[in-house]
Amino acid sequence: MMEWETVIGLEIHAQLATKSKIFSGAATAYGAEPNTQACAIDLGLPGVLPVLNREAVRMAVTFGLAIGAEVARRSVFARKNYFYPDLPKGYQISQYELPVVQKGQLTIDLDDGTSKVIGITRAHLEEDAGKSLHEDFHGLSGIDLNRAGTPLLEIVSEPDLRSAREAVAYMKKLHQMVVYLGICDGNMQEGSFRCDANVSVRPKGDPKFGTRAEIKNLNSFRFVERAIEFEIERQIDLIESGGKVVQETRLYDPDKGETRSMRGKEEANDYRYFPDPDLLPLVLDEAFIAATRASLPELPDARKQRFMSQYGLSAYDAGVLTASRELGAYYEETVAALGGEPKLCANWVMGDFSAFLNKDNRDVAQSPVGAAQLASLLRRIQDRTISGKIAKDVFEALWAGEGETDAIIEKRGLKQITDTSAIEKVIDDVIAANPEQLAQYRAGKDKLFGFFVGQVMKLSKGKANPQQVNDLLAEKLK
């Protein structure tokens, strides 16, 4: 039985989060009525000319600097020529021979706890095409050019990935990066972040690459994993049964969970690339690059390391809290507002806070509970005004907008009972009401201690300080 090695390279298209298109002033917002966000330039009218969006360049450079890449001081826009109804000019403006970002890398974490450096060959700027709509037109096709001219950063990896899991880990890491950098909204349903996967297999140890198939337009992490896994199986089965992999483009069908051939190489276009004479070479000066570098945010890996050392968090906690820039910032604001207790803060941000965000399907920015509010709640746990358990109810009330922490505690009478005599009074009542259990306990049935705690908490409506209850009960039950 031959042992096979998989070789995968990903091409990821990240839609840049600019307000206007890469070569025109039309808006890029998603979901508008067809053809309402396409100006004369996007429509490819006669006589129109492209003007490069400076913000798109800044975003591409931001990305390049974040992955430790070479930022080309001079890069060139070329025309990729082909006919298609949703390609208004008959060519796509893209960078070909001289991309703006060259030779970077990204470190991914593997399942076994080790990490691996994945090379990024290049990242280049280009414009998106429009969309063909084949439904609702009675045998005709509709063309929506709202998306035409939307800026894309195409990020091409080296063939460094060796499994579907690695491919997904890389894609997730890249997704985190572009969202962190604020250059892409990362919305995969809307197509803001999509992937083409080049997959081949070869006998383990063989230095030559096998023939690859390209799987187009994978727009979810799950699809990427499933499509690649299917494709690996398909190629191995094919070769082992005496066949040959042909170089081709394949499409993933998520309903059937399989890839199928889209077009063979013999039909491949000759794109007749040449430098676009309407655009001068993109020349970046050192000052622009330095300014972009200075405005880079703290990157996910660095932040994770800092959270571990500064707050004493585990790698896991630090990883969760730095998964998004906003969550990390929220966490840090909470710790700062509380003035310490990083572990308590971490538990709450990762726990109830994240759970409520998920439940309501909200972003951190849309949270009704700000970091200062959460800190005010945690302060009441810290100073033993309320217990952790009660705090969950208060948090829910905060989330529902019922007021500030102290007002909610006050209004609902949730203040913790720490007065020893008051707690002793409750304990006495509980003991008096349960003579049987008392007898059994004293006879050696230690497990009943929990019963008494429960009864005390119940009678105090959960407000008795649990530690004091424990201590006092132990004393009284002796």
Place this chain on the structure above:
Amino acid sequence: MHDKTIAQLGAGLAAGEFSSEELVRAFLDRIARHNPQLNAFITVTVESALAQARAADQRRQRGEAGPLLGVPIAHKDIFCTDGVRTSCGSRILDRFIAPYNATVVEKLNAAGAVMLGKTNMDEFAMGSSNETSFYGPVRNPWDLEAVPGGSSGGSAAAVAAWLTAGATGTDTGGSIRQPAALCGVTGIKPTYGRVSRWGMIAYASSLDQGGPMARTAEDCALLLGALAGFDPRDSTSVDRPVPDYVAALDRPLDGLKIGLPKEYFGEGLDGEVARVVESAIAEYRKLGAETVEISLPNSQLAIPAYYVIAPAECSSNLARFDGVRYGHRCENPKDLLDLYTRSRGEGFGAEVKRRILVGTFALSAGYYDAYYLKAQQIRRLISDDFRRAFERVDVIAGPTSPTVAFNLGEKVDDPITMYLSDIYTIAVNLAGLPGLSLPVGFVGQRPVGLQLIGDYFAEDRLLNVAHRYQQVTDWHQRAPAAFA
């Protein structure tokens, strides 16, 4: 009223000798009378011209002034005009009405010039005789059997026949200068980047440049002053102040060094054209200029390089004319491929198809290096030739075209001979330099043009050098008898 220069018309309007409306009516009458013979206009915009004229008169009454206020002009039909058909001489755009104005149109509108109509041209500016137009050939006012040159043949003929005071043209390989020469008018192709290309339908983007055509250098100076300038909508437009071209016109020519490239006076140049050009150069010596023989050693490579680069760019630029969004669409396409092939097959003429095919081939995998890249290297060599020449001389002079206007139909079936008509003009586009053609005499009844080539952004110097010549000669004042 019509037989005046723009400068004279501007003075007459300012002095109240006639209104813009009167002037425009006079020109519209001439167009109605003579255009059927010449076919210089594709579209005549009678109503909007009169409206613009009245608006110009009102502006003047309000105290506004300006050398172009109320002056009638025409636009080559390659410039997009809001609400008016812009055909580019092609069937594929026969019914295309642009929803916006080219910068050139916008600027002349702002200056108060009145558009009489859109002038005929070779289809998509591809041609040297105006015979490739979907709207039929233009005839040369000096001899109706002769071509007017191309591709801005309609503009040149309209100016020569006094159907307009001035016109815009575009020049990719000589399309302003060669028809100016063949029709006996003055035209200047500015430095690449001097005039915005926004709204000018692209033929070969790295070579295309718009510019004015008129009777005199002074008129060209007035028009260029309005046309030139940075346009943020054109990334290849150059952000550089526009000098006062009129103020520079009278500078004396004493000590001016004129370079005469020996390659422009050799084989292929018609002997009689050579004699006319040499007498013009003699006139310059009388004006105080010094002439120096120079060499532009890579001149013979200009045409082959051009006929790779220009078709390559055009093959891509014209891909947008696909019958999907606008322009000609074939009847009942049976599928997408049919829609493309028949719409384009029916919409484009033979010369356009020839260049699209040549360009597609030149850019194809396996040929790119041998053709496109090689042509770009030649382009660099040609620029270097000029750079070295301008270290020694102020301007370069020579014939604009190797012959006078040829007969209609004479070269249509022989593209190579046709292409040679631009042998002296094409290198200027490849280098991106400014070039001007002015009338300097006749061979028989057909005019001869002198080409002046300047260093980058030396339009002021070229206009000055042409103007001084026109102060001591009267070729530019001659009118073809039938249109006087």
